[in-house]
Amino acid sequence: MTDQTFLSRARANPSFLWGAALVGLIIFAAALSTIWTPYPPEAIDIPHKLLPPSSTHWLGTDQLGHDVASQLLAGARVSILVGVIAVGIGVLFGVALGLAAASAKGLIEDAIMRLSDFAFAFPALLLAIMLTAIFGPGVVNAIIAIGIFNVPVFAKVTRAAANGVLTREYVLAARAAGKGPVAIAIEHVLPNIASTLIVQATIQFAIAVLAEVALSYLGLGAQPPLASWGRMLSEAQRLLFQAPRLAVFPGLAVVLAVLGLNLLGDGLRDLLDPRLRARR
């Protein structure tokens, strides 16, 4: 597959294009918020509280006079940050475990996979709630709690994909040439399962964003004055009768971000794994 054909196929894949556009928009919002927002997102301005959308405050203000548009932009930053680190934790440990399971076989493989199965059967958000409740609410603990649950997902996906690669002739040849299991895993298996891992990472990113929003909504994630979509929703819920619009914008932002990531994941799967495309 040359880059040329990948690009031309990408241009003809609506899932990929829409997904990339939405994800690009959220990343742009997050990046923009680090250098510019219409107002400082944490600035309290009680005399101007609960203003409707206008030319001065595009999406209005909340009960403390925060500019909603600025808070939404800054909230994108928290979601992206949590997603990247939580998925990073999953990739780092999960891929290592998955590769170890596929290379070692036998008892080690069984043990790693049974642990992963257990984590799958367990309500992930429930343990995340427990962990953040015990170690205290906050973004860092939310990231760790969400990241832990990415580990078995990546372990499982890595092992399944790696098992497919390990039976190929070039791996046998590498083994015959005297390469050890670690060298084979890094030099031959990893590059060949990268596309599967990229697709999974996109999906887990979407799940991480949803989990962060849920934890922050419950008061266990981002804490004031840090702007976060989940916290905005929890505050908006108290003002549902006075200012219902406050509950609409952060929710739409979450939907667009997660929709974008899911579409991007679908698109990438079509582009990177043509065998699956034929089945859909």
Next chain:
Amino acid sequence: MALYLLQRIVLLLATLAFASIVIFAVMEVLPGNAAEVMLGASATPEAVAALAHKLGLDQSITARYFAWVSGLARGDLGLSYAYGSPIRTLILDRLAVSAPLALMAMALTSVVALAAGVTAAARRNRPSDVAIVAVSQIGLAVPNFWFAIVLVLIFSVWLRIAPAGGFPGWSAGAAPALGALILPAIALGLVQAAILTRVTRSAVIDVLNEDFIRTARAKGLSRGAILWRHALPNALTPILTIMGLQFANLIAGAIIVENVFTLPGVGNLIFQAISNRDILVVEDCVMLLAAIVIAVNFLVDVACATIDPRLRRAT
């Protein structure tokens, strides 16, 4: 089948044991002594020590773990520090709200997802299929608690035809109680239906490409008979498996949605217990929810093996 069942039961017990160890270990690292928290900062060290002894906190970790697990096995969940009442009664009271909510949501998910998924598969690439796929794609991106807030906005704030939250209790009669659970069940169920719709659609499409469907068509069976009597039953294995896995999400979702509607369910009990440092209640609730999820997945595995005998050889 007997051997398969035995293997599965051993695995079920091992998973339950592992879950109990994880939950106990996580709660053990909770900062602060439960006795100190209960008695407050002004308590004398002697009083704290006496209460810790009464609660069994001065015993070794393994002794406490086995005391807890054997209590669970006997149905004795211990006493709540904060409420001073048996945890079993507390949980049963809350389950009277959470269990009907989860069942209503799961029923809604199944009906909507099977109908939409089979319809989409039968009309593949036609406008109705494209619409169903598009709606389910958006549904996947909607947080269930935000959908719950939107439902409150529409039905309670604007139309004023449903309560914004609260639970009248079953003593007020079945109709008002079920009425209070309808919006939460829709919020939970419809979002869950999105993923199941997609799984159903692709599973039925796979089956529709099989030879026996061509034979059924050649025999002159109606489209409906082919879809519902031949295609759907053969597509059930992946659908059931995903339903089992989704149950964990449903339970977690229920905890949050209960919070939106201020329902006095198990989720609400967990949050109260966390803020009260009522460790045993948290442990028992989380273990109960984990056990329900693990048991549901066990039943799904057995059901799949009953439907598809090939799966019995898989392990």
